[in-house]
Amino acid sequence: MTTSGNNPFGCLSAAGLPPGPDTVETPVTPTGKLGRVVLRKEKAHRGGKTVIVVHDFAPHISDAQIEELARELKQACGVGGTVKNRTIEMQGDQPVQIRARLEAKGYRVAGI
Secondary structure (H helix, E strand, O other): OOOOOOOOOOOOOOOOOOOOOOOOOOOOOOOOOOOEEEEEEEOOOOOOOOEEEEEOOOOOOOHHHHHHHHHHHHHHHOOOEEEEOOEEEEEOOOHHHHHHHHHHHOOEEEEO
């Protein structure tokens, strides 16, 4: 290997190093193919407490994906919540934060 005058890496050799990956993985960006969800605010039968309900998930969204989304939303908003019958119920009145998170994930959001 030849060394060039001012190149600080000119004396380095790749001999003995493991081969690198063949392809570089690119991050997945939301494409909007997750479908539309609807946000609704409920207070009835909840002791006066406000709950934001996320419902109408597309049929191709699995229950496991809905569970994971609920976990991420609860963590991001700092509130409790649950998943019942393919709907996410988030405690508290934070529709703006929930909408922003869903849109960032690639969902089209209707409602509130």
